[in-house]
Amino acid sequence: MIIDDVNVFSNGSLMYGSVEAHGGKITGVEITSEKKEGKRLLLPGFIDIHLHGSCNFDFLDNKNAISRISKCLVMNGVTTFMPTLASAPMTTILVALRNWMTESAEGADPCSIHLEGPFLSREMKGAQNPEFMRPPSIEELKEYSRITDGGIGLVTLAPELPGAMEFIDYCREHSIRTSIGHTAANLETALRSFERGVTIVNHTYNAMTGLHHRKPGVVGAALTEDSVYCELIADGIHVSPAAARILTRMKPADKIILVTDGIKAQNSGDGEFHTEAFDFNVKDGVASLRDGTLAGSTLTMDRALGNIMRFAGIGLEHAVPMATANPASAIGLNDRGSIEEGKRADLVLLSPSLEVKETYVLGKEVYGTG
Numbered sequence: 357m358i359i360d361d362v363n364v365f366s367n368g369s370l371m372y373g374s375v376e377a378h379g380g381k382i383t384g385v386e387i388t389s390e391k392k393e394g395k396r397l398l399l400p401g402f403i404d405i406h407l408h409g410s411c412n413f414d415f416l417d418n419k420n421a422i423s424r425i426s427k428c429l430v431m432n433g434v435t436t437f438m439p440t441l442a443s444a445p446m447t448t449i450l451v452a453l454r455n456w457m458t459e460s461a462e463g464a465d466p467c468s469i470h471l472e473g474p475f476l477s478r479e480m481k482g483a484q485n486p487e488f489m490r491p492p493s494i495e496e497l498k499e500y501s502r503i504t505d506g507g508i509g510l511v512t513l514a515p516e517l518p519g520a521m522e523f524i525d526y527c528r529e530h531s532i533r534t535s536i537g538h539t540a541a542n543l544e545t546a547l548r549s550f551e552r553g554v555t556i557v558n559h560t561y562n563a564m565t566g567l568h569h570r571k572p573g574v575v576g577a578a579l580t581e582d583s584v585y586c587e588l589i590a591d592g593i594h595v596s597p598a599a600a601r602i603l604t605r606m607k608p609a610d611k612i613i614l615v616t617d618g619i620k621a622q623n624s625g626d627g628e629f630h631t632e633a634f635d636f637n638v639k640d641g642v643a644s645l646r647d648g649t650l651a652g653s654t655l656t657m658d659r660a661l662g663n664i665m666r667f668a669g670i671g672l673e674h675a676v677p678m679a680t681a682n683p684a685s686a687i688g689l690n691d692r693g694s695i696e697e698g699k700r701a702d703l704v705l706l707s708p709s710l711e712v713k714e715t716y717v718l719g720k721e722v723y724g725t726g
Contacts, residue, residue, distance in 0.1 A: 362374065372389045380718035380719050407439065409425065426462060480540050483636065512534075614678045
């Protein structure tokens with residue numbers, strides 16, 4: 357497979373040339389000149405590490421959700437995603453994990469599981485059901501790891517809960533990434549969790565203690581600890597454009613991760629929706645509970661890329677790693693996230709106005725507009 361006559365994003369910049377792939381891997385990147393105006397853009401496939409559902413399917417309560425969502429996401433340029441499970445009874449989570457183990461994915465790759473719950477703070481529940489929240493349990497995590505044959509890639513937890521620090525230690529020792537979120541922790545507790553092994557802040561700004569000049573909170577810890585990755589829902593609703601711009605100015609460029617926090621209403625339009633975690637309504641693209649609490653997002657990764665460029669006033673070269681290389685690095689996917697020889701041929705071809713035209717997974721075209 358050869359894709360030519362394009363502006364290729366490689367080595368941190370856009371240059372005119374072509375990319376060759378064989379056997380699912382990139383076998384050649386040829387750069388012939390400076391980028392040319394008006395040419396299509398070839399980027400690494402987008403990686404969404406925080407996604408609960410899409411196309412009217414949810415990972416917690418829909419059989420075949422993995423296969424259906426895998427096929428759906430490629431139209432948004434996503435080539436890798438982490439099925440994300442909200443707080444639920446252990447029996448419900450086990451069913452979802454077994455589905456992940458047995459269902460096929462013919463589009464985007466569901467690389468590993470993100471548990472966003474149940475080890476969260478009821479005080480910062482957001483849209484999640486506090487009835488299902490509980491203190492971190494190593495024994496419960498062991499069962500999830502056993503069922504998935506080590507397929508738990510990321511666990512979000514509130515570090516102030518009983519047993520949280522020991523839980524973080526266990527995850528670090530067993531190569532499971534941890535993120536803090538839905539947390540009422542203060543600055544000191546957040547920083548201590550980073551020292552113990554937490555490497556990611558879950559949807560930064562949302563469902564956590566904010567930045568106060570005498571109580572900097574989790575947001576303050578996230579902004580001042582350069583080594584920690586920060587997820588960002590760049591929809592202009594969960595986080596204002598100004599706050600998104602502050603994050604891009606305060607954090608190193610390689611530590612910001614665009615996520616959608618997508619739910620089954622993503623790519624599904626407005627209406628009433630039910631999941632095992634919560635019921636919600638979507639109006640004008642905004643998902644909320646009956647009390648007005650935001651309930652995940654209808655944002656897609658292609659839109660997130662354009663949004664962060666506008667919100668933060670940054671160029672495409674600055675924004676692309678936030679949707680590709682940064683999430684790959686954060687969860688240890690060293691075989692993807694950039695266009696280099698030897699990497700997976702996971703690619704997305706965009707129009708100059710950032711519309712997804714074609715998506716490739718392992719060198720195979722899985723979406724195209726013709």
